[in-house]
Amino acid sequence: xxxxxxxxxxxxxxYKPVTIRRRADFLAAARAAxxxxxxxxxxxxxxxxxxxxxxxxxxxxxxxNAVVRNRVKRRLRAAARLELAEAGxxxxxxxxxxxxxxxxxxxxxxxDDLAKAVRKVHMETNRREGAL
Numbered sequence: 001x002x003x004x005x006x007x008x009x010x011x012x013x014x015y016k017p018v019t020i021r022r023r024a025d026f027l028a029a030a031r032a033a034x035x036x037x038x039x040x041x042x043x044x045x046x047x048x049x050x051x052x053x054x055x056x057x058x059x060x061x062x063x064x065n066a067v068v069r070n071r072v073k074r075r076l077r078a079a080a081r082l083e084l085a086e087a088g089x090x091x092x093x094x095x096x097x098x099x100x101x102x103x104x105x106x107x108x109x110x111x112d113d114l115a116k117a118v119r120k121v122h123m124e125t126n127r128r129e130g131a132l
Contacts, residue, residue: 017084020056020093029056029095033128035120037113039105040076041097046089046129047098053088055080059098071096073111083114089122 018073020026032045057076076096084094103111 018054020054026056029093033121033124035115035117039102039110039113043095045093046125047091049091052090053092056095063098063100072102079111079114083111087118089104
């Protein structure tokens with residue numbers, strides 16, 4: 001007898017955000033709030049709607065070959081799944097940019113970097129909205 005999926009799979013692995021795919025959305029996020037931490041650069045913008053948040057990932061060729069870049073993206077996806085499930089705001093686009101330090105960074109420190117970056121961009125977004 002099998003148990004229901006919700007009983008066998010941890011809650012954190014069920015979180016599956018919508019992925020940003022259009023270049024225009026990446027460019028719009030690049031013009032918005034950003035935070036550079038040792039393991040990750042985070043760009044975030046408020047879309048102005050109340051739909052769930054979306055995620056985009058990018059890693060340049062300067063980081064390494066395709067195998068290394070894919071490993072960096074997998075690490076960023078895992079960290080985002082854990083951190084943004086609770087800290088992500090509805091109606092936001094988040095773009096995570098991998099760095100060379102992302103490859104060897106301890107995963108707990110990478111999560112801390114992402115959490116710190118999320119707090120910083122949310123504060124910057126609140127400040128910008130308050131100025132308008």
